[in-house]
Structures are given as structure tokens and as C-alpha cells.
Amino acid sequence: MRWPVRALLLAGGISAFGSQMSMLALPWFVLEQTGSAGRAGLVFAAQILPTALFGLLGGEVVQRFGPRRVMVWCDVARAPVIALVPVLHAAQALSFGLLIGIVVVLGVFTIPYLAAQRLLGTELVRGDAMAVTRVNSVLEGTVNLAAFAGPAAAGLLLTTMSPGQVLLADAATYAVSALLLFAVPAVGSGQATAEAPRGLLAGLGYLRGDRFLGLAAVSSVLYGLLFRMLWIALPLLAFQRFDGDPAVGGLLVACSGGGAVAGSVTAYLVAPRCPPRMLAAVAAVVIALPLWVLVTGAPLPWLLAALTLSAAAVPVLNAPYFTLLTTRVPPAWRPKVLQAVITVNAFGGPAGFLLAGFLIERAGLDPVLYLVALAATFASAIFVAAAWRPGPAPTTASTPAPERQYR
DSSP: OOHHHHHHHHHHHHHHHHHHHHHHHHHHHHHHHHOOHHHHHHHHHHHHHHHHHHHHHHHHHHHHHOHHHHHHHHHHHHHHHHHHHHHHHHTTOOOHHHHHHHHHHHHHHHTTHHHHHHHHHHHHTTTOHHHHHHHHHHHHHHHHHHHHHHHHHHHHHTTTSOHHHHHHHHHHHHHHHHHHHTTSOOTTOOOOSTTSOOSTTHHHHHHHHOHHHHHHHHHHHHHHHHHHHHHHHHHHHHHHHTTTOHHHHHHHHHHHHHHHHHHHHHHHHHGGGSOHHHHHHHHHHHHHGGGGGGGTTOOHHHHHHHHHHHHHHHHHHHHHHHHHHHHSSOGGGHHHHHHHHHHHHHHHHHHHHHHHHHHHHHHOHHHHHHHHHHHHHHHHHHHHHHHHSOOOOOOBTTBOOOOGGGO
16 A cells, blocks of 8 residues: 555544544543433543534535545544543632533534545545555454554553543644644545535435335444444343353454454455455445344354454445445545435434333343344345445436446
8 A cells, every 4th residue: 555545544543533532531531520320421432422413514514624634633633622521620720611612623524534535535546446445444444443453442441541631642643633634645635526415315316216226225324223222232131141241242242343443454355356346235234143143042152253244344344335335336425425324323323222222121131131132134135225226326417427337
């Protein structure tokens, strides 16, 4: 890989690692100051809420200013915003309402980052499908590794440092990421041209007109919903079937994280040998089938293997899926289409948490596990059907036909 691509990947990994440290440090900060789990939950939700409410605006921003500039601005803005928390606390000027406001602003500057990152990676390798899939697999790997290692690192740091100091470390990661991005050329510096789509709902409209991307987006939302349900169910599974052994609960969660990291490596190695659509379809099947093991009362080794395999298939699907999202869609439409997918998926996460909590409380664990397996099978069937017969991409006067070799 050329240095600009390496700089993009390294910046994304450092930024994601810092963000994942804050995912533990911020709630921990609230718990230390207030002792309220409810308030800690509100802080967590405040970070996600802007994406669900204002996510479509991210496409407008990326389209107008270009992905590289947007990424730099987001990192430059998030560094001082997250640093405000320990600074204001030290000055005894931090109320809970102000903390929520800071976290919301942090979420706002996070909205366009992922879409800009994927678009910039596509443009740096000039849209070559196999190269884009490898770049996306590395991006998936950095996110998964950060999600696995970031909270663990934060937990270790919190034994010797205050939550405020960990948040300052997060601010430093954003600053380092921004510096690395200055080494990346500003390719695709804005698509605010005559052929660019207008309106916040343009990306959703494109998805409705493209059979493959529309069905794949539905499948993606279902995956997001069911995996959030699974995250809630796994600790209860350990509690009910294995005598409340916390070590088992930790193993179940760790297998999901470790599997995702292994899957990212697999996607990187397999991408040059398999067309994106075929790779994604196979991965969709592998996501669903192992989840049926959870409803069988299988012993712990089988459960761990099933969770690891299913989790490993997720980045193997996501890498080519993001490739298809960017290479199938005309360049002027990419920011809004990609941001539309990310925004719609943002609704699946909170819905999955809420639905899992409600069903477990009313019906117990086993119905939820059956629902997870059924939903995964349905989502995979939708994706495979879409990949098997993708149909033509939309072609209108303002939407030129994308290059056919990427379908």
C-alpha cells in the first residue's frame, strides 16, 4: 500500500482506539461523580443520538467539502471538545447538563467521519474493487481491534489514572489522527457540482431505486438490530446456563470481539481472490448458521466456537459490502448514499437494545435467542437473494450508470 493509504488507515485506527477508550471512561467519569447508572446511560445515548437524528446531514457535508477535509475537521474539533470535560471539571464548572451538551457536540462531529473515511479510501485506490475491499477490510480490522482493545486499555489505565486523564489521552489521539491526515492528498475534494444530488433524502431515494443496495441495506439494519440483542443476551446466557460464572460471560463477549478481529484479517487475505458480491454472500450465510447453536443447549466450547465464527463473518461481509456501496454508486452520489446507509443503521442499535430488554423481561432468554437466529437467517437470505440477482443500478439524467465490472 502507498503511504497516503497507510496514513489514512493509521489515522482511523488511532482515532477509533481513542473513541473506544472514551466509551468506558465517560460513563466511568459519571459514575464516579454521581453514582447514577441512569445518568451514565444518558451520556452513552447522547453520543449515539446525533447520528440517528442528523445523520443525513453528514452526506451534505461530505459532498460539499470532500472526505479528507471533513475527516481533518472532525478530528480537530473533537480533540478540544472531549478535553473540555476534565478541564471544566477541574475548574468546578462542569454540570451534568453541560456534560450532556459536550457529548452531543462530540456526536455531531462524529456523524460524517465514517462515510468520509470509506470514501477517501475508495478514492485513494482509484475505485479498484479488489483494492477497495482490502482497504475496507483493514478499516474494519482497526475498528474491531479498537472495540476489543480500547475499553480494555481504558480499564487498565483507570486503575492508575483518573477518568479525566483518560479523556485527555483520547483528545491526543484525535490530534495525532488529524496530523496524519495532512499527509493524505485531498482527492475528491467535494462533489457539489451540477450532477450532484440535492436534498437530504437523495441517498435514501437512490437506495430505493437500486434493488441490490436497497435489499442489502435492509439486511444490514437487521444485522445491527440482532447483534445488539445478542450483546444483551450473552451475559444472561452465562448467568442462567453456567451458574452465573462471570468468567464464562467474559469468554462469550471476548469470542465475539476476537472473532471480529480474525474476520478482518481473513477479509484482507481473501479479497484479492474473490469478487466482492460473492464474498459478501458467503459471509452472510456464515453469520447466520452458527447462531442456531445458541438455542440448542450446546456445551460451552460449541457456544464459543459458534460465536467466534459468526462474529468473524461480519467483517468479511462488511468489507466487500462497503466496496459495493462505493464502487457501484456514481461518484457524485456516494457521500449521500453511504451516509444514508450509516444513518439508517444507527436506528437499529438503540432499537435492538430496547427490544432485547423488553423481550427478556417478558418472555425470558430462550425466545430472544430464537429470535436472533431467525432474524439472522432472514437477513442473510435477503442479502444472498440481492447478491444473486442484483439487477441494474439506477440510471437517470442526473445519475449516470456506474461501471459494470463492480456489480
